[in-house]
Amino acid sequence: MSVAISATLAANEALDHRRRMGLPVLPLAFGEAGLPVLPSLERQLGTAAGRGAYGPVAGSPDLRTAAAGYWHRRGLPADPDLIVAGPGSKPLLYGLLLAIGGGVVVPRPSWVSYAAQTRLMGAEPIFVETPPGEGGVPDPDALRAAVTLERAAGRPVSCLVVTLPDNPTGTLARPETVRRMCEAARELDLIIIADQIYRDLLFDQHTDFPCPTRYAPERTVITTALSKNLALGGWRIGVALLPEALSGLRDRLAGVASEIWSSTSGPTQQAAAYAFAEPPEVVERVAASRRLHETVARAMAERFTAAGARVPRPQGGFYLYPDFEDLREPLGVDTSAELAALLLDRYGVGVLPGSAFGDAPEALRLRVATSLLYGETDEQRLTALTSPDPAGLPWIAAALDRTSEVFTDLTASSCEERVAVTA
Amino acid sequence: MSVAISATLAANEALDHRRRMGLPVLPLAFGEAGLPVLPSLERQLGTAAGRGAYGPVAGSPDLRTAAAGYWHRRGLPADPDLIVAGPGSKPLLYGLLLAIGGGVVVPRPSWVSYAAQTRLMGAEPIFVETPPGEGGVPDPDALRAAVTLERAAGRPVSCLVVTLPDNPTGTLARPETVRRMCEAARELDLIIIADQIYRDLLFDQHTDFPCPTRYAPERTVITTALSKNLALGGWRIGVALLPEALSGLRDRLAGVASEIWSSTSGPTQQAAAYAFAEPPEVVERVAASRRLHETVARAMAERFTAAGARVPRPQGGFYLYPDFEDLREPLGVDTSAELAALLLDRYGVGVLPGSAFGDAPEALRLRVATSLLYGETDEQRLTALTSPDPAGLPWIAAALDRTSEVFTDLTASSCEERVAVTA
Incomplete structure (x- = not known):
């Protein structure tokens, strides 16, 4: 099985486990469009x-x-x-x-x-x-x-x-x-x-x-x-x-x-x-999906940028590819796989390391899929699809806030740990 | 593309052409179960x-x-x-x-x-x-x-x-x-x-x-x-x-x-x-299909046997594998591919040569699928499925009779041709 599929499956399993424990999770690993059938x-x-x-x-x-x-x-x-x-x-x-x-x-x-x-x-x-x-x-x-x-x-x-x-x-x-x-x-x-x-x-x-x-x-x-x-x-x-x-x-x-x-x-x-x-309703559904993907991907990109990552401006689909090179020291990791594992184990954030996509292992890039944030039920997902402000919907806003929190905590705690180790 | 699939496609095309010309066809090449969805x-x-x-x-x-x-x-x-x-x-x-x-x-x-x-x-x-x-x-x-x-x-x-x-x-x-x-x-x-x-x-x-x-x-x-x-x-x-x-x-x-x-x-x-x-209706449908396949395969086996072929007794599915070795002389062909081509070109009978299944080219064996004889409409197929005597239904009986006719004609005409050639 490929590295990426193993990583996705491992992420899914870890997220399920955390869900059952009542711990917060952020499913950003799997490239599924996350919307109901028309x-x-x-x-x-x-x-x-x-x-x-x-x-x-x-x-x-x-x-x-x-x-x-x-x-x-x-x-x-x-x-x-x-x-x-x-x-x-x-x-x-x-x-x-x-x-x-x-x-x-x-x-x-x-x-x-x-x-x-x-x-x-x-x-x-x-x-x-x-x-x-x-x-x-x-x-x-x-x-x-x-x-x-x-x-x-x-x-x-x-x-x-x-x-x-x-x-x-x-x-x-x-x-x-x-x-x-x-x-x-x-x-x-x-x-x-x-x-x-x-x-x-x-x-x-x-x-x-x-x-x-x-x-x-x-x-x-x-x-x-x-x-x-x-x-x-x-x-x-x-x-x-x-x-x-x-x-x-x-x-x-x-x-x-x-x-x-x-x-x-x-x-x-x-x-x-x-x-x-x-037919018209198909064109309309694709257009609505595109708007939703754009809004949420851009909102998430802003959070990563604010956290100190460099994020190529997303132009299509529902993916981001943030680069954490500038945070290498505070993060205290050497590879994208380590960073992905840290996010998964400590915070229940499922993402895929850039190395799964053939990128250099030491490049601190992650693939972030934002399309599984639209809701846990078809009702929530359809609401997101028609909302004029999907990023403001409580469940999507919470995911965006959680992302900011995680990186604030991660860079802070990693610094402390490093200080403790090097003191 | 494999020999068998090319042969099936060629047979299908030739049969379609003959159908359009109003000529008789017998579709015995394709291994499709030929029944409507339950x-x-x-x-x-x-x-x-x-x-x-x-x-x-x-x-x-x-x-x-x-x-x-x-x-x-x-x-x-x-x-x-x-x-x-x-x-x-x-x-x-x-x-x-x-x-x-x-x-x-x-x-x-x-x-x-x-x-x-x-x-x-x-x-x-x-x-x-x-x-x-x-x-x-x-x-x-x-x-x-x-x-x-x-x-x-x-x-x-x-x-x-x-x-x-x-x-x-x-x-x-x-x-x-x-x-x-x-x-x-x-x-x-x-x-x-x-x-x-x-x-x-x-x-x-x-x-x-x-x-x-x-x-x-x-x-x-x-x-x-x-x-x-x-x-x-x-x-x-x-x-x-x-x-x-x-x-x-x-x-x-x-x-x-x-x-x-x-x-x-x-x-x-x-x-x-x-x-x-x-569930019961699935079990019943499979049982009815099995009976239909058996009846028609056995009836067709009898026709091939009567024509002089040796036919292993069919035990399951909807296939026969008659061997025409005993008719090699009257048929005047050297390979199963030649025999299949002759049947297709002269009579619109689509079958697959044994060589497509890895058999020796010179072995005069054909694969005959009987499941596309159940009818040209779902109504006919459902009638066949519930009939106490499917082989007696006009469209199936006609296909069986046509098979007998073809082989009678084929062995007779091949003899004549050979006589003409060697005279």
């Missing part, structure tokens, strides 16, 4: 329950047509025949890596599963640093250098994975960076897999979204899903869009899909086709 | 549609407890903590092969995906012949010889996959064979993966079912699903039961699952928990 989508799934037949490996024509429409509305010509559905975008990513074969470049830091899936294939991921302040995309010059080095050592490199907007940093790479990354990918003949699962949760939807298809349409594969924008992670549905120039890869991906998962749940596909068609 | 299960899925959260990687406690009960009722002590759910038993099989690592023994012939999944891992499957008349289990002596040979050549062998009852042959290995196979597996220290997806469709449920757990409980992993007994292939839900002695493998499987598919659809898990609890 009622019209519930009804759609119920209506589709009679679909018991296997259906096409690549997904039903309805779903693929709806997903093509979804991409069309985002300025991307998409051919339903070049779309492949899967039980989540995670299996699609794995299927793509397997179908492409060869070495995989992943940004440092990046979502835990890119590296873990690469290792499942028996390879070591090639980590390349992201430019300062921009997550999800490798620095173009560093990409060139790393791939050249690998190839010089006789190791094939065939693709890179990018995340727009990014998990864990909550940021979006600049168009200029994406353009230069795409140029490097073309020079190096790398396929670009662009994970855009957080795209609809980019806070400013008027931002110039730097889709790699703009610069390297011939080599860009896009994956997305309904897990984040519509909080349907548990339904397990994702789609991949391949370029015409890679229709052979589309067939290989379908081949891998047929041998690993056969087809995607028929009822879920039918409900997903409805969602990808974006 | 209404109470449809309702359960609708009720569970609100489950949008990811949930545990190994499956919800409800589902794992229900699956444990299912196995308990079949005489198998099952610990919910040793059960792992997945989006179908196919991904669970792949996950197991990946988590175990090393060489895989598969029976010859056997379900297409065992070999294909092994190849996806970059290994060649080790095919071992099944004993005459018994499908799904390698001959124990041949197993010893093959594994010894592999290991002598420095290739590690770690597990074997068996199918009880079997696809493609529709037969069940004898208890004595399974006992000897288990002894060999223990001597060779091989993990046994027992795919029992057709177990509930064993026609005689009073048969002494030779589960490998009886002889080698410490090394047997069982997989099953609702795709065949309840015709829910399109829902994508499966479960694996691991022995206590392999709890480390359970954790590795969960690790692989977490990186490839995260978790299994929450709504589907909830509906599956209801099904695995086997």
